[in-house]
Amino acid sequence: MCPNGEDGTSSSYLQCNSWSQQYVSVDCPSGQVCYANPTNPDTIMCAPPGSGGVPSAGTCSGHTAKCESPGQSGNYFSCEPWSGQYVHNECPSGLTCYDNQDATGVLCQ
Numbered sequence: 001m002c003p004n005g006e007d008g009t010s011s012s013y014l015q016c017n018s019w020s021q022q023y024v025s026v027d028c029p030s031g032q033v034c035y036a037n038p039t040n041p042d043t044i045m046c047a048p049p050g051s052g053g054v055p056s057a058g059t060c061s062g063h064t065a066k067c068e069s070p071g072q073s074g075n076y077f078s079c080e081p082w083s084g085q086y087v088h089n090e091c092p093s094g095l096t097c098y099d100n101q102d103a104t105g106v107l108c109q
Helices: none
Strands: 012-017 022-027 033-036 044-047 065-067 075-080 085-090 097-099 106-108
Touching (some): 044 085
Antiparallel strands (some): 033 044
16 A cells, blocks of 8 residues: 555555565655556555556556557556556657557657
């Protein structure tokens, strides 16, 4: 669970240690913060600040990604595999997002 039940404010979260039955603090990957997982109650997901899961983008698995508006902006959704949720991402400044040929990833050009 995210500390104090607040989304997007902490870079760490509490996880139950199955051996000790105690909560321990775990850090999100660098630059990410804790959010409640909207499709899996009582679990969390880590994502860049201001993003969180995007339920309207659908569910996902693995390391997939898709453009929000192919060829029109640099915004895209990338899969957070543990949560099965897409999160917002952006191509580097000045680049535009294009879906790859098999629709499993994006190219920033």
